[in-house]
Amino acid sequence: MHKHVELIACWLLSLLFLTLTLSPIVEPVQAASDVTMPQTTEVEFSRRLAIFSLNVHQKLSLLNPDQNVVFSPFSIQTCAAMARLGAEGETAAELDRGLGLISSDASEIAQSFHQVLATYEESQILHIANKVFVMQGYPLREEFNQLLTKEFLSAAQSVNFAQSAEAAGTINAWVEQRTNNLIKDLVPASALDANSRLVLVNAIHFKGTWAHKFPQQATQQELFHLNEKQSTMVPMMNLKKKFRYADLPELGAAALELPYADSDLSMLVVLPKSRTGLPALEEKLRGTPLSVITQALRKTEVVVKLPKFKAEFQAELSEVFKQLGMAKMFDNKAEFNKMLQSPEQLKVSAIIHKAFIDVNEEGTEAAAATGAVVRMKRSIVSLEEPVEFHADHPFIYGLLHQADLPLFWGSVVRLEGMSSESGAAHNEL
Structure with missing residues (x-):
């Protein structure tokens, strides 16, 4: 154990x-x-x-x-x-x-x-x-x-x-x-x-704690893409479970809700489909009520990759x-x-x-x-095969109360590598 x-x-x-x-x-x-x-x-x-x-x-x-x-x-x-x-x-x-x-x-x-x-x-x-x-x-x-x-x-x-x-x-x-x-x-x-x-x-x-914890033994060093040319090795958490998920083509993104145990709090991760899509996503989000995203979420089996950060x-x-x-x-x-x-x-x-x-x-x-x-449209998700949600490039997240009230809000645009080449970014050919 x-x-x-x-x-x-x-x-x-x-x-x-x-x-x-x-x-x-x-x-x-x-x-x-x-x-x-x-x-x-x-x-x-x-x-x-x-x-x-x-x-x-x-x-x-x-x-x-x-x-x-x-x-x-x-x-x-x-x-x-x-x-x-x-x-x-x-x-x-x-x-x-x-x-x-x-x-x-x-x-x-x-x-x-x-x-x-x-x-x-x-x-x-x-x-x-x-x-x-x-x-x-x-x-x-x-x-x-x-x-x-x-x-x-x-x-x-x-x-x-x-x-x-x-x-x-x-x-x-x-x-x-x-x-x-x-x-x-x-x-x-x-x-x-x-x-x-x-x-x-x-x-x-x-x-x-998470309602569904990520198995520690499943965490492994994987690439996090800073942009189209650079990446760094980071500890990537892995989990396959049923989560509330939404494909958001109007935003060019996908959303995943990670609930916390014994509470009405959850983390919402909004991931652009493009490695360099975060600025465009941020601009679109400013004209999109958060409820549009949370109401599009549907319980789906998802293969999740999320970096420890x-x-x-x-x-x-x-x-x-x-x-x-x-x-x-x-x-x-x-x-x-x-x-x-x-x-x-x-x-x-x-x-x-x-x-x-x-x-x-x-x-x-x-x-x-x-x-x-002081001085969005909802897309139909196949129920047969799990969808993949790989947060291996810049994304936005919020810590939410009852789905729509943000207590925290943030974005991850870069991560320091935690392997033996800690912090070193790789140039991709």
């Missing part, structure tokens, strides 16, 4: 820091949001989050070419939505549009996130936690505090940001506790000072937010006037996101951290 492998965890963390700027208080400009209010359902919430995921992924891929991108759209959106509850005027309207929120009403926005947060409040598999750190002597406005406490299940804690090292230590201790000590020293003391007023934090921790990614998201139409939050005239009881002029000066993922035979381990500082 082979040695038992510890259950693989998937965890992610997000942080949002709000820092006071020294600009004069400006009267907010009232602007109507163009966000219409559909039925507040988890389906609509998921649809809009999926669009946000694809938009962010496109921007990150363009800003970070030839890198494996991985991030948590849910974590980023949750942090930014908490900040949105304290915004008004054009700042609020831009966040409503850019984040794809389901309403322009703060209470309805908060309730939509509560639907997801409450689902996992007692879960043993997925844990989601929110926290507000506020400068001592600057109490939160009652309405803002109530929405965070009731809907985001977030408690407030008073700290002295002027003592930056001690304040960073307090925040980092909370982060470490929520991530099983996997993320340490995330917030540098230099990110905080006497002008800091709020730090909003979101943390998610998931622990589970790890990816670490870090990005400052201010430019991404600006490109998505959310620039006012970084301006000296940003309108975050509904957060504190005192008339403080607040703005976001940075949004930092960190992410990590590890996929192996047992399951998936993933982490992400965000910090913001």
